[in-house]
Amino acid sequence: MIHTSNLRLLFNEFLSVNTQLTNYLKTDIQEKIMGKQSIQIILFLLITFNFQNQLHATQVVAFYNCENFYDTTNQMVVNDEAFLPNSAKGYSASRYAQKTGQLSKVLFGLGQLGTKEGLALLGVAEIENQYVLEKVIQSNALRKYQYKYIHFNSNDPRGIDVALIYQPRFFSPYQYKTYSLQDANHFQNYATRDILLVKGQLQAKWVYVLVNHWPSRRGGSNLAKKNRIWAATTCKRIMDSIQLVDTNAYWIVMGDFNDNPTNKSLRTLDLDNPFLSLFKQGQGSLAFRDSWNLFDQILLSHNWKKPNSGLTYYKSIIYKTTDMIENQGRYAGYPKRTWNGDQFRGGYSDHFPVALIFKPNLTGNPLK
Numbered sequence: 001m002i003h004t005s006n007l008r009l010l011f012n013e014f015l016s017v018n019t020q021l022t023n024y025l026k027t028d029i030q031e032k033i034m035g036k037q038s039i040q041i042i043l044f045l046l047i048t049f050n051f052q053n054q055l056h057a058t059q060v061v062a063f064y065n066c067e068n069f070y071d072t073t074n075q076m077v078v079n080d081e082a083f084l085p086n087s088a089k090g091y092s093a094s095r096y097a098q099k100t101g102q103l104s105k106v107l108f109g110l111g112q113l114g115t116k117e118g119l120a121l122l123g124v125a126e127i128e129n130q131y132v133l134e135k136v137i138q139s140n141a142l143r144k145y146q147y148k149y150i151h152f153n154s155n156d157p158r159g160i161d162v163a164l165i166y167q168p169r170f171f172s173p174y175q176y177k178t179y180s181l182q183d184a185n186h187f188q189n190y191a192t193r194d195i196l197l198v199k200g201q202l203q204a205k206w207v208y209v210l211v212n213h214w215p216s217r218r219g220g221s222n223l224a225k226k227n228r229i230w231a232a233t234t235c236k237r238i239m240d241s242i243q244l245v246d247t248n249a250y251w252i253v254m255g256d257f258n259d260n261p262t263n264k265s266l267r268t269l270d271l272d273n274p275f276l277s278l279f280k281q282g283q284g285s286l287a288f289r290d291s292w293n294l295f296d297q298i299l300l301s302h303n304w305k306k307p308n309s310g311l312t313y314y315k316s317i318i319y320k321t322t323d324m325i326e327n328q329g330r331y332a333g334y335p336k337r338t339w340n341g342d343q344f345r346g347g348y349s350d351h352f353p354v355a356l357i358f359k360p361n362l363t364g365n366p367l368k
Helices: 004-017 023-031 038-056 093-111 130-137 222-243 276-280
Strands: 059-069 121-127 148-151 161-166 171-179 195-202 205-213 251-256 286-288 291-293 296-300 311-318 354-360
Touching: 059 093, 059 251, 059 296, 093 130, 121 130, 121 205, 121 251, 130 148, 130 161, 148 195, 161 171, 161 195, 161 205, 195 222, 205 222, 222 251, 276 311, 296 354
Parallel strands: 059 121, 205 251
Antiparallel strands: 059 354, 121 161, 148 161, 171 195, 195 205, 251 296, 286 291, 311 354
């Protein structure tokens, strides 16, 4: 049984955060607080208040390339020898712990955007396995959010995969699978990262999420460009196949695309790109030869702009704090990375994360 003094305290606390209660509630209910119906009244008010909070809560959807997030154990099926204690990098348990701490700090900061209730969704790239995911979400900074994740091992020879981290109170996964980029004409000599598809409910709205890490620009060859076009084609085919059975599917397509918003591969997807304007302003998520690129992006299907979409994105962010930025030397202003070759820099990643903040569309009018 709840003691009446506790009920009164609970009721007063509720009043202090809900300024819309009328004078009637402040007087009449307090007079009845000792009555038999007091518990039901308090619970009803609290449930109503919590429901209103959920209704008005913003949702943060983000993506982060974690730059070679390995554990220190030799996995026999992948080429992770460069990230072992006896390697040239000297990747020790303490360095692994520092890397985990740095990433958890960034994830916590991302979760403080909007209504500061943690992340709803976070796509990640360059993670070795489920053990590193478990280590970061169980860190002191993140444990309270009870994050879960969806991850499959890909055939990438380095063992770096994509995954989706989610907060169960905001997102409920329903179905998920991966798609390989390998076929009779592509990636016959080596494998690359798979595309992860997750269907689920984001604040009671059915959405489809694609997490990508497209082939790199290493070497700058024409073949590398064609491989990214192929990745885009595969991504588009996944969306088209689902559109056949769900004509009003809501898409969130995120990743490190290794291409900028204006490149042909991204335009192939026929999606809205909230990061295009930031790129045109000269902003980026990574730097190369003193030039900014915006390879990390989150794209949306056109129907997110409709008045009845329920959720509407209203802010796109390239997230960076002062300590995530290199502050000296040749690379001052760049993302403060973990490694410079075999030299341990103790930073975060060679990429800045990107985020979209979604807000409930309660008015029926798209947000500006």
